[in-house]
Amino acid sequence: MNLTSVSTSYNNISIYTRKTSSQVTSSFLTNSSSDDSDSILDYYHDLCKKYPNISFRLEDIQTRSKMPSEPPYLGYNNSFNQIGDNFGNPGQCSITIDKKVIENMQKDTVYKEIVYSYIENLEAQQVGYLQHASQEGMSCFAHVLEDNNGVLAPSTKYAHAAFSTEEDIRKIWNTGVSNKEIVKTLEQLKDDMFDTYLAMLEQSERTKDKIIINDDSMKEDTITGNVFGVENSSIYQ
Secondary structure, rough: OOHHHHHHHHHOOOEEEOOOOOOOOOOOOOOOOOOOOOOHHHHHHHHHEEEEEOOEEOOOOOHHHOOOOOOOOOOOOOOHOOOOOOOOOOOOEEEEHHHHHHHHHHHHHHHHHHHHHHHHHHHHHHHHHHHHHOOOOEEEEEEEEEEEEEEEEEEEEEEOOOOHHHHHHHHHHHHHHHHHHHHHHHHHHHHHHHHHHHHHHHHHHHHHHHHHHHHHHHHHHHHHHHEEEEEEEOOOO
């Protein structure tokens, strides 16, 4: 197949852009074991070797959709499977490929050539993507290659800051402090502070009432009682 024609046909694909941010907290799920002879990984690694200047990650959207949101499922075999450095950083062509894309590449040579051609286009057009990111107020971005019912479905993720590394995420999630525990601690602290505030407010009101009562007693004593130690009746005698 003529890769140029394939490339041209995919140049008109509109890139779906979405902003992403990283949120990490709490205890982490142990990384799933993977078979060294895993054909998906083998094929993925061979693909990465073809493009040594590109930073890759291997996703597994189908499996991730079935997993709980906490802790996060990082990717195929619960790992980013990152090949290359500086993923998502400005000037670095970065691509996340879904497992389904790899499977289709293994089965369909036409599909495979389309993916290769698209990767080459992405690498060649980094300056344009970088300019678009800057116009949107973003500094980092990475491309995503997913599959939609046998059709390559590319998109681009933009972010204000660098993409988290797998090491960073695992460090945070392995601290042993869960997000719920953090929230619970903060809520308890907030409740304690509020209780203290209410107690102070109540004490202030009691003090205020006491001052008002004493003030009223002095006024009453001035009118009907003793003025400067002299009875009212004696003044007019």
